[in-house]
Amino acid sequence: MDTQEQNRLDLQHHLATRLLEGKLYLAPIGNVNRVLDFGTGTGIWAVEFAEQHPEADVLGTDLSPIQPEYVPPNLRFEVDDVEDEWVYSAPFDFIHGRYILPSLKNPRATLQRIYDFLRPGGYVEIMETLMVIEAIDDSLRNTVLPRWHTLILDGVRKMGRGDPMVPLKTKQWLTEIGFVNVTEKKFAVPANGWARGDEQKIRGHLMMTNLLEAAQGITMSICMKVWGWSKEEVELFLVDVRAALKDRAVHGYVPM
Missing domain, CATH: 3.40.50.150 (Vaccinia Virus protein VP39)
Known part of the structure; x- marks a missing residue:
């Protein structure tokens, strides 16, 4: 690493x-x-x-x-x-x-x-953390991010690297196994600095940095190994992904 x-x-x-x-x-x-x-x-x-x-x-x-x-x-x-x-x-x-x-x-x-x-x-x-970006409005609709999600989520599954949506099942599994007083707390972390308030902006910038740094490796690996893209095709796609992640007109958040 x-x-x-x-x-x-x-x-x-x-x-x-x-x-x-x-x-x-x-x-x-x-x-x-x-x-x-x-x-x-x-x-x-x-x-x-x-x-x-x-x-x-x-x-x-x-x-x-x-x-x-x-x-x-x-x-x-x-x-x-x-x-x-x-x-x-x-x-x-x-x-x-x-x-x-x-x-x-x-x-x-x-x-x-x-x-x-x-x-x-x-x-x-x-x-x-869920490997998705959701939004409080329809600002994601005309961006590359929904396609990016689909490529990554389906690619992870095809590579046999687990299920990215496992967090949605965890509370039920814990209860079925026998844990008691199971509590689930959810956070909606802004995907960049679009949200109001100093604290929300700080969280958003931290999340954006995390997403930008993770995007290169995981996108390159999955799109080349699973979907057969060339390195040049992935790099061009990543230009659009990074631009969308930085765009404060996109009111996205990451569920945690």
Whole structure:
């Protein structure tokens, strides 16, 4: 994973923290002993959580070893695939994850593992983003963005990389598995700086940066590998995508 992508992951963390009004989580966890951050990415959430909760033993896991070397003494990182069998020696008081379920082959099975390794009375908190841009009006209609969505969503499915719309099913799955007091909080994050209010504009600019940085890699990969486009065709298409993402006349938002 290159430096630009790592920076984008950290940007996503900063946006999430703003959405949660400066908090790292919403669950009423109190003091905790064992905490798991699966799909930890750069480890930024786990580091901040460990600093705020010195009483907790915090474990961050990810497929990529991109986490910092120097971390709080109560935090450790492991390279691990969340879809492999879980072999932890004891259950967790709090399990946290962000932006990972849609990329899994069997996300429901991962939620079942979370249930099996959560102590009675423990909490799980998962934040996800839908890979779509919706709008408060019809300003998306004559842009390239609906076509972009279709190409990406269908392409991800054809490549066997999971289901981008999994977040819409997560609450039902959690309830079916046996979790209680399941709460879902929805956010509509402006896709650029079109919305009124300083805070909304900041969130919009963060989201726009995230979308612009993600667009190149995912569009190039899917349109060439799945749809057979040439590199030049994708680059021309991306010119229109970037222009639409930056256009404040497009009143789009990303559901989270």
